[in-house]
Amino acid sequence: MSIARPEIEIGEAFVGDGFDAAHVNTVIGKREGTVGSAWAQALATPTTGHAPFIAVLQPGLPVKPYTLFVNKAGISSAEHARMTWGAAQAGVASGVADAVVEGTVEREEVDGLVIIASVWVNPEATDERAVYRNNRDATRAALAAGSQQVPKIDEVLDARDAPENPNFRLG
Numbered sequence: 001m002s003i004a005r006p007e008i009e010i011g012e013a014f015v016g017d018g019f020d021a022a023h024v025n026t027v028i029g030k031r032e033g034t035v036g037s038a039w040a041q042a043l044a045t046p047t048t049g050h051a052p053f054i055a056v057l058q059p060g061l062p063v064k065p066y067t068l069f070v071n072k073a074g075i076s077s078a079e080h081a082r083m084t085w086g087a088a089q090a091g092v093a094s095g096v097a098d099a100v101v102e103g104t105v106e107r108e109e110v111d112g113l114v115i116i117a118s119v120w121v122n123p124e125a126t127d128e129r130a131v132y133r134n135n136r137d138a139t140r141a142a143l144a145a146g147s148q149q150v151p152k153i154d155e156v157l158d159a160r161d162a163p164e165n166p167n168f169r170l171g
Contacts (some may be wrong), residue, residue: 005109008035011146016134020127021166023120024092024138026146028065031114039068039114049074055093055117063093065105065113076123084121087128088135092117095139104144
């Protein structure tokens with residue numbers, strides 16, 4: 001028996017090291033709901049350097065649930081475009097499919113859901129296989145975090161005086 005999915009699940013994951021690391025934020029929800037409306041609005045309103053598109057496993061084979069790939073970093077070079085629209089988007093598509101195989105997203109739900117994946121690809125990334133692998137793992141982990149509603153509030157409150165990320169460490 002499946003548990004009813006909340007209207008919106010939000011997930012976040014950071015995987016890898018250095019320039020080839022992946023940072024993925026996901027939002028999953030019903031096509032005929034607020035997430036579906038946001039998904040369509042984002043697809044219809046690209047901006048300079050940011051062109052949301054449907055993630056595909058192969059040309060003409062979009063992943064399901066339909067996933068909108070939104071790049072966080074503006075495209076800065078031909079190589080950065082290739083890493084973002086090639087390796088990272090392939091990783092996101094594969095990570096979504098992994099989430100279906102693993103049951104994070106139930107197979108019977110895929111046609112009624114949409115995903116927005118907001119993806120950071122460092123303009124200095126150089127290893128397309130690492131970018132692919134890290135984005136695949138980060139997407140799967142972000143969707144799992146959203147479905148499990150993690151982090152829990154106690155973990156957040158315990159870390160409030162020791163914030164850190166790849167670009168900052170207090171202390």
